[in-house]
Amino acid sequence: MGTRTLFDKVWTAHEVVPETADTPAVLYIDLHLIHEVTSPQAFSVLKSLDLRVRRPDKTLATMDHSTPTVTEQVFGKIPIKVDAAAKQVRQLESNAAEFGVELFDMLDARRGIVHVISPELGSTQPGMTIVCGDSHTSTHGAFGALAFGIGTTEVGHVFATQCLLQRKPKTFAVNIEGELRPGVTAKDLILHIIGRIGVSGGTGHVLEYRGSTIRALSMDERMTICNMSIEAGARAGMIAPDETTFEYLKDKPRAPQGAEWDAAVTRWRALCTDPGARFDASVDIDASTLEPMITYGTNPGMVMPLGGAIPQVSGNAVYDQALGYMGFHGGEVMLGKPIDVVFIGSCTNGRLEDLQAAASILKGRKVAPGVKLLIVPGSQQVKRDAENLGLAQIFKDAGADWRESGCSMCLGMNGDTVGAGQYSVSTSNRNFEGRQGVGARTLLVSPMTAAATAVRGKIADPRELL
Amino acid sequence: MEPLERVHSKTVVIASTNIDTDQIIPARFLTTTTKDGLGRQLFADWRYLADGAPNPAFILNRPEAAGCQVLVAGRNFGCGSSREHAPWALLDFGIRAVISTEIADIFKSNALKNGLLPITVSDATARWLFANPGAEVDIDLAAARLTLPNGAATTFPIEAFARHCLLHGIDELGYLRSKLDLIESYEAARRW
Numbered sequence: 001m002g003t004r005t006l007f008d009k010v011w012t013a014h015e016v017v018p019e020t021a022d023t024p025a026v027l028y029i030d031l032h033l034i035h036e037v038t039s040p041q042a043f044s045v046l047k048s049l050d051l052r053v054r055r056p057d058k059t060l061a062t063m064d065h066s067t068p069t070v071t072e073q074v075f076g077k078i079p080i081k082v083d084a085a086a087k088q089v090r091q092l093e094s095n096a097a098e099f100g101v102e103l104f105d106m107l108d109a110r111r112g113i114v115h116v117i118s119p120e121l122g123s124t125q126p127g128m129t130i131v132c133g134d135s136h137t138s139t140h141g142a143f144g145a146l147a148f149g150i151g152t153t154e155v156g157h158v159f160a161t162q163c164l165l166q167r168k169p170k171t172f173a174v175n176i177e178g179e180l181r182p183g184v185t186a187k188d189l190i191l192h193i194i195g196r197i198g199v200s201g202g203t204g205h206v207l208e209y210r211g212s213t214i215r216a217l218s219m220d221e222r223m224t225i226c227n228m229s230i231e232a233g234a235r236a237g238m239i240a241p242d243e244t245t246f247e248y249l250k251d252k253p254r255a256p257q258g259a260e261w262d263a264a265v266t267r268w269r270a271l272c273t274d275p276g277a278r279f280d281a282s283v284d285i286d287a288s289t290l291e292p293m294i295t296y297g298t299n300p301g302m303v304m305p306l307g308g309a310i311p312q313v314s315g316n317a318v319y320d321q322a323l324g325y326m327g328f329h330g331g332e333v334m335l336g337k338p339i340d341v342v343f344i345g346s347c348t349n350g351r352l353e354d355l356q357a358a359a360s361i362l363k364g365r366k367v368a369p370g371v372k373l374l375i376v377p378g379s380q381q382v383k384r385d386a387e388n389l390g391l392a393q394i395f396k397d398a399g400a401d402w403r404e405s406g407c408s409m410c411l412g413m414n415g416d417t418v419g420a421g422q423y424s425v426s427t428s429n430r431n432f433e434g435r436q437g438v439g440a441r442t443l444l445v446s447p448m449t450a451a452a453t454a455v456r457g458k459i460a461d462p463r464e465l466l
Numbered sequence: 467m468e469p470l471e472r473v474h475s476k477t478v479v480i481a482s483t484n485i486d487t488d489q490i491i492p493a494r495f496l497t498t499t500t501k502d503g504l505g506r507q508l509f510a511d512w513r514y515l516a517d518g519a520p521n522p523a524f525i526l527n528r529p530e531a532a533g534c535q536v537l538v539a540g541r542n543f544g545c546g547s548s549r550e551h552a553p554w555a556l557l558d559f560g561i562r563a564v565i566s567t568e569i570a571d572i573f574k575s576n577a578l579k580n581g582l583l584p585i586t587v588s589d590a591t592a593r594w595l596f597a598n599p600g601a602e603v604d605i606d607l608a609a610a611r612l613t614l615p616n617g618a619a620t621t622f623p624i625e626a627f628a629r630h631c632l633l634h635g636i637d638e639l640g641y642l643r644s645k646l647d648l649i650e651s652y653e654a655a656r657r658w
Contacts, residue, residue, distance in 0.1 A: 016652040017645060023627045026645050028652055038549065040499035045639075066497050084497030091499050135548040135572060151550035151576035153638075161642045163649055167625060169571075199484055200542040200568055233545060235571050299484050299545075318483050318540065411547075413493040420516070432488040432546060434511045 003274035005171050006240050007206045010146040010271070014129045016163055024165040030128040031058055032158045033114045034101070036092040037065040037413075038133030042156035043095040053099040055162045060123060061096050061103040063089055064113045066414050069376050069403035073415075074106055081415045099159075112379020112405040115139040115347040119223065120381050122252025126241035126268040131158060136347045136429065137236075138229040142222035143249075144241035144271045146206070149230065169235045170280035172205035173273075176213040178288030183463035185357065186221035187349060187427065187446035189213070189285075190228045191293040191303045197283055199301035202234030205281060208273060209239050213287040219248040220353035227348045228429050231300040240272040292462060294334055295431045295444040297322040302431075306449060306461055309333050325433055326441050327421075334443075334459050340422040342373045342454040343436070344447050346410040349427035350378025352385050354447040359391040361451035361465050367399040368457025374416065375400045376408040400454070412437040425453045469635035470581050471607055473562045475535035478525055479599040485539055486546035487573060491555040493547075504551055505558030526559075530600055535562040538595045542566070544573025544584075553577045563605055565612070567592045578628040579638065585612060585622045594618075607633055 004012075017026040032055075039061070046053065053059055066085035072078045080086035089106065096103035104111040110121065115136055118124045126144035131137060133155045140147035150164065157164055174193060180186075194201075207229050214222065222239050229237030246265050249255045256264040291305035302322060304310065312330030313319045323329060344350075344358050355377065367373045375395050377383040383405055386392050395402050409416040410428035412435065418424040420439025427450050428435075431442040445453070448462035455465065495507040513524050520527040537556070543566040544552060553576050556564070563583035574584040583605060587595070594614065595601060604613040607629060613619045631638055 016649050021626060022630070024625070026642065026648070028649070037496050041501055041550075044500070049639075065493075082497060088497050088499055133548055133550075135546065149548035149572055151548055151572060151579065153550060153576065153579040157639055157642055160639060161646065161649060162653075163642060163645070165627065165638055165642060199545060200570070203542070203568060203571055230546075230572075233542065233570060299486070301484075317481075321482065411488075411493040413496055430486070430488065430546060432486045434492055435488050438492075438511055438516075 003277040005273045005277045005279060006144060006208055006238055006271055007146065007171050010127055010129065010144070011168060013127065014146070019168055024167050026163050027166045028129060028163055029058070029131050029158050031060070031118070031123060031130045033118055033130065033132035033137070034059065034061045034155065035065055035114050035132070035134065036063050036088045038152050039095065039155055040088065040091050041152045042159055043099065045156040046099070046159055051160050053101055053159045056100040056102070058162060059101045059159070060118065061092060061101050062111055062114050062117055063092060063104070063106060065407045065411065067106065067406045068415050069406045069408045070415070071404055074404040085414060109380050112381065113347045113350060113407055115227065116350060116378035116382065119143065119219070120252070120379060122249050122255030125249065125255065125264070126245060127271050131164065135230040136227050138234070139223050139227040139347055141226040141229065141236050141238040142219060143245055144238060144268065146236055146238065148236040170205045172202055172207045172234065173279040173282035174207050174209045174285065175282060176209065176211040176285040176287050178213055178286050179216070180213065180287050180290065183448060183466055184290050184292055185446040185448060186217055186224040188290055188293040189287060190225045191295065191300065191444065192290055193285060194228060194232045194300050195293070195303040196285065197232050199231060199299050200233040202229065202232035205234050207232070207234045207237040208279070209237060210273070214239055215242065218353060219244060220351040223351065224348055228300065231429060241268045292446060292449050294449065294459065296326065296328055296334060298325055298431055298433050300429065300431060300444060303444070304334070306459070307335060335461060337423070337459045339371065339425050339443070339453060339458060341418050341424040342371060342450050343376070343409040343424055343426040343428060344374070344450050345376030345378065345408050346428040347378065347407070348429040349447050350376060350382065352382050354427065355382065355386050355391050358447040358451040359394045361448055361455065361462055362398040362400070363394050365398055365455045367454045371454055371457050373398070373400040373454040374403065374409055376403045377405045379405045409436055411435060412440070418442070425450050425459065467581055467635050467637060470632045473535055473583060473605040474602070475562070476533070476600050476602050477536045477538045477565070477595060478531045478534040479538045479596055480525060481540050481596050483540035484542045484545055487544055487549050487552040488546055490544070490552040491549065496549060496551055501554045503558065504555035505560070508555040508559045533560070535560060536565060536603055536605070537561050537563070538565045538592070540566065541568045543569050545570040548572045548576070550576045550580070553580045553582045557582050565592070565595060578625065578632070581632060583607065587612065587620060587622060591620050
């Protein structure tokens with residue numbers, strides 16, 4: 001069989017029918033995650049064809065994108081403010097009931113952002129194929145799963161057959177060596193990688209993050225890395241499972257138990273790229289010299305070291321448009337710029353370690369006057385953990401707004417938005433024009449940088465507050 | 467789905483690179499539960515002013531864009547979110563093909579499944595199209611050939627099975643369901 005990459009192993013194990021020149025592979029899907037925004041039209045297709053969800057046991061539904069984060073709206077004392085969102089939520093409830101799909105509804109203690117809840121339940125496991133109608137499905141690659149976002153038509157395909165028609169992507173090794181310095185996080189690393197390979201550098205490829213830096217990361221950190229693979233255009237991002245992975249999954253509610261656990265770990269240990277296996281592309285990154293990173297433009301590849309100056313580029317209308325939207329000029333220094341809103345949360349940085357990192361800066365400090373700090377846990381479980389560990393109290397004491405879980409201000413379709421022209425320093429994944437609200441200006445950073453910025457009221461280096 | 471063999475139309479050009487799906491249709495319009503009428507919200511934040519009036523400077527609001535079925539855009543069109551609402555909005559507006567030097571993976575897949583042709587061309591062809599907005603182009607899907615009004619023709623890559631389905635109006639789900647016996651065998655053979 002020769003030497004194979006991690007991706008090759010997972011792909012081959014799921015080929016129901018291999019691809020030919022004329023036809024794509026029929027690829028089996030182990031776990032189908034769904035949410036309220038990209039599933040309604042797929043359920044409609046099933047209804048029109050009189051089909052069932054073929055494997056409801058491999059399907060899990062939650063509500064996250066359009067759901068409010070205000071406690072009174074979540075728990076029904078006052079109605080969901082956005083009418084259409086309320087309709088979408090009701091539609092998922094009725095679809096899940098009709099098709100026998102397990103749903104974590106608004107009141108469920110296990111509800112949260114789809115990419116946060118599946119790992120914390122232990123549903124996400126090494127070697128699986130995982131899809132969801134959401135581009136940040138790449139998050140689950142942190143466990144050595146092949147996980148990627150699909151459109152709604154494909155959601156319907158998985159409903160009806162538990163399979164997808166797929167062409168085999170190419171492979172791309174991202175080799176990362178060296179120790180991250182204090183105050184430099186996984187978020188800074190992935191922003192650096194995207195800046196290095198570009199926002200379409202990974203198109204058509206599955207990235208495998210490799211090397212000593214990756215091995216030293218926790219699962220929460222690895223999820224932050226894999227989450228943003230799509231921001232480099234990649235089909236997916238993967239990290240080979242190891243002891244860190246097994247330690248995380250052990251005793252999770254839906255992880256294998258007892259003898260099945262031992263058998264699973266034995267199987268999972270083989271999920272690594274064989275020595276000498278070839279990748280179609282590669283890049284080498286020295287993590288030891290990295291600084292905290294911040295975006296300055298309107299895509300995640302427009303990124304720079306926090307202490308640096310915005311690059312000066314002449315004769316590029318697209319670049320000028322991006323900086324014009326942001327209200328910046330080439331050559332400007334970012335540190336010290338005043339901001340309006342700080343958002344800590346999302347499927348990129350809404351897990352417990354992200355909140356712990358933010359709390360390490362916010363403890364005993366106050367949010368600067370005039371700045372709004374919104375902290376939204378990635379799941380209700382993360383919320384409970386943060387409350388039990390005293391993090392929520394630190395946030396509230398600092399003057400932050402502490403909410404129920406959801407996608408929240410990452411994409412401004414649930415009532416949490418940034419105002420036109422306002423600057424938002426955000427731990428989310430996209431700084432596209434209008435992403436956080438019409439006219440909103442987004443600067444992507446790590447939770448530590450976000451917290452330091454909230455305290456100072458202007459873009460600040462977290463290392464000054466460590 | 468209706469068979470699709472040819473698109474023959476004038477082009478409309480939006481030369482920006484990295485046009486993401488949040489620009490094609492902003493997230494706040496994704497609270498719909500149908501595919502209908504999304505063309506109204508296509509490029510909403512570029513197309514309408516703050517008061518809701520059409521932005522006269524935006525190309526899709528200009529008379530020369532009327533009836534154009536081919537959008538020519540800068541590199542990495544359709545990056546970002548997996549929302550299929552993006553091709554739905556383009557199709558509802560009347561766009562049948564997008565030409566760029568690079569088109570993002572998920573958008574490309576979604577487009578093909580809805581009869582919107584994602585066509586990648588060389589830098590040279592893109593430069594010509596950018597320099598000649600409104601050019602009347604011909605797209606022959608069977609031959610995978612784009613012909614410019616000056617007679618220059620270029621072939622474009624397109625996934626063979628998707629092309630076959632589009633040319634013959636075949637629904638991919640029907641093909642997948644024809645493999646259900648193999649899918650059941652696969653499930654039965656797997657020991658984990």
